[in-house]
Amino acid sequence: METWEIDFAARPWVDAQGKKVWELLVCSRSGNYRYFAQCSQKEVTRAWILDNLGKAMVESGQKPGQIRFLSPSGMLEQACIQLEIPSRMSRRVFWVRRWLYDREQNVYPTYEGYCPQPLSSIPPQPLPDPLVAQRWAFVSLCAADLMGISTDRLFGEVFPLDLAPETVVPGLVFFSPRATAMAAWMQGVEPVAVQFCDKERLILEAGAGERWVVVRPRDRAIQQEASLFEERKIPSQGFHFLAIQAGVDSEEPTGFWTLWDTPPS
Structure with a gap:
């Protein structure tokens, strides 16, 4: 059903x-x-x-x-x-x-009588210890490959996407030897979006309103990667993804979530 x-x-x-x-x-x-x-x-x-x-x-x-x-x-x-x-x-x-x-x-x-409401959000907090990865990386998948991922044997949730199969969808991968425990914890907090905010903080949004700082990239090359991550949300209509793997050479992720954010203007 x-x-x-x-x-x-x-x-x-x-x-x-x-x-x-x-x-x-x-x-x-x-x-x-x-x-x-x-x-x-x-x-x-x-x-x-x-x-x-x-x-x-x-x-x-x-x-x-x-x-x-x-x-x-x-x-x-x-x-x-x-x-x-x-x-x-x-x-x-x-x-x-x-x-x-x-x-x-x-x-x-x-509409006549329109009263725009100010946007508000809580200040981001440090990432909880169970979600701190050993390494992380920006990656991408085409929409067709993303939709081919099954979470039957994984933690996570993949949404149907109304995107052309060749559309590039940006993503973030956490690498950790504690991948199973991390993915189970992530499942409980319900990830919603990853954002590169103010060109200085990579933020993970989750739950009812939680916001956590994944990293504050100081290296210019990483800042450029983070900016490209945001730019790729435009053709993907705000869709992106988060994955958790035990290591770079792992054959499949331990956890995988489709995420959505309002597309950058």
Whole structure:
């Protein structure tokens, strides 16, 4: 049974009465189904969510095997319990995040009553000891090869990509003799994105909002590699990946995750 990704939250615009407008975005992990609904602040109830999830299931002809949701919502969690669908909050909801990013860039600014919300993030912290690698390297794969990777025997998660097979997808590999333990730990923290920030820090984003400094590259050649890593996110539409291997000569990774970040402007 398929996983659905959902975001239910107030959006950055208000209606004629000056009240926040809420939106429910639903999409399948395969990317072949979407459902959209809006409501006013006073309509935000568990009953409204149940009604619209029911409509989505009828329209799609399926009941999802699980639901991952982006924004915290006790009402959505309770609705999922009532529908007997396992659910949890996660930022590894790349299809719904891409949809939301498109609306933030191209839809909401066209609305009367648009109120842009300032972006905020917590200061990055040192990388936890269990995730400190012996070595690391920037690498790349074509989209076809990336989609051919199976995580059945690995830690990790590979997402379907709507990219041309020859598209170059950038990545970061951690090398460590503790690869199995590191990959198990990484699985628990749910990696979301790797970013080269301010041209001075390589940041790993994970979990609900964690940000960790992988390295502060001082060498000019490494800084150039990091900049190229960011540039390659443009043709890959923000998709990139993280891998963990025991060593450079290992035949396959111990862990592999597809990641997504808003493409560099």
